[in-house]
Amino acid sequence: MTDTSDELAGNLDFWEQAAASHGTKESDPHYRFDVVVAGGSLMTRMEERAVADATGSPRDDPLAGVRGRDVLYLQSHLGADGVVMARAGARVTCADFSPTALRRVRELAEAAGVDVETVETDSRALPESLHGRFDLVYVTVGAICWIDDLGLWMRQVALALRAGGRLVMVEIHPAYQMVEKRVPDLVVDFPYGGGTGLTETGTGDYADPESTITSTTTCYAHSVADMVNGAIRAGMRVDRLEEHVVSEINPRGDDVLQQGEDGLWRLLVGRGKDEGDAPEPMPVYLTLIATRT
Ligand SMILES: C[S@@+](CC[C@H](N)C(=O)[O-])C[C@H]1O[C@@H](n2cnc3c(N)ncnc32)[C@H](O)[C@@H]1O
Known part of the structure; x- marks a missing residue:
């Protein structure tokens, strides 16, 4: 790691602790590795559709197009989706700055009986060994914050792709990221874009309500325009931007999203136009697909 700023060190400390604990406790429902080892997947429909659309696969066989492709799973954390793509026939490299996360990736890959390469790196400075090698750079939920x-990060993505290769990114929508809690009062405490950083010290972890992890972390605000313009300036053509107002996942507890009778989660703020009307849901996730030209 070349950057030894306090912010980076604080973030790495949190992710080292999270990587050691995720998927090891009953109270953490997000990292169900038994499902992956048994041949299943933890990918959401949003993520599967994004990969299907980026690879020209049918949506009912979303990973068909990764067979024989080189996939870089950037900021892979414990790498479950990488293992699933490797099982579907991709040559997968998982990159992350957390050595503990990458050890867990290798353990999961071994348990699932697939090969996955791991590379420890700051994603703002990918090593030359990763340049020009990939058909897909896959990034999902909670990476770019x-x-x-973000401009530098997008340039690393473009460097990793071969010409014609694609970035597939499913991310938290910046409008959702702004909301700290919805009840009893709406609290909006995170800026909308511009790369502004917010440093917080506290105990807890998005995946595990009983977590005792204590950390000082810094997260950065990136607007939709920051993402799209960052990709364009890095030399990529933006093929698709989708904003999702419903979600299958809710990693942040019941204070922000509400679950409907259909089991999906929505960000419902205020009220609808007429008394008794539910408000329209706000965007919660987005998909960005861009091609290195
Ligand atoms: C929320 S996780 C991403 C979620 C992951 N896709 C999953 O499904 O579990 C964020 C990841 O980014 C990694 N990370 C944070 N900052 C990084 C940096 N500057 N360089 C490389 N990895 C970083 C963390 O170690 C962590 O694994």
């Missing part, structure tokens, strides 16, 4: 310079 840890990055101060």
